[in-house]
Amino acid sequence: DAKTTQPNSMESNEEEPVHLPCNHSTISGTDYIHWYRQLPSQGPEYVIHGLTSNVNNRMASLAIAEDRKSSTLILHRATLRDAAVYYCILRDHNNAGNMLTFGGGTRLMVKP
């Protein structure tokens, strides 16, 4: 999997939007952008993924830059339950199996 760069930590106030950035300047044309998060004492949880277009689901939105070298995970209204480590991962279309390469992720802290 190609390399991604994320800030180590971010802070947000409850009820406010959160924008979590990810740089992936070496992304290839067939790489999907995935986001997973890990809450304390739990396994990682899928959040969202996309290829070229912006994506929305019930959990979050994913904004992908036009050149695809960066993306932003958007939590529209942060809650205390959103406090977790968020991982940005690239997965190639020809990825051999379910090997995910996790970087350090961004630890999101949500203040009441």
Next chain:
Amino acid sequence: KAGVTQTPRYLIKTRGQQVTLSCSPISGHRSVSWYQQTPGQGLQFLFEYFSETQRNKGNFPGRFSGRQFSNSRSEMNVSTLELGDSALYLCASSTGAALSGANVLTFGAGSRLTVL
């Protein structure tokens, strides 16, 4: 529907012993992959099984092994335990052949192994 179930959730072993961890995937999921998570190394891929065959293996010594049964349930085994094997072991399941970057994984809560 039921999620990915890992057992046991917590266990303590001593150096030199062996351990077997179990993972029951979501019904219908044929791929099971295993990961080791430690504070120092983060999340690292161990291996993946699909239709009872190991398809990929990470960079871990031969003491780490696994298998998958016909009902897709999987076990991983660590022999001759070392202190550095203390970690959270996670399994994840997914549908299909997984040869797609769009494939999504569902993780279990993990088995926390402590080696004394």
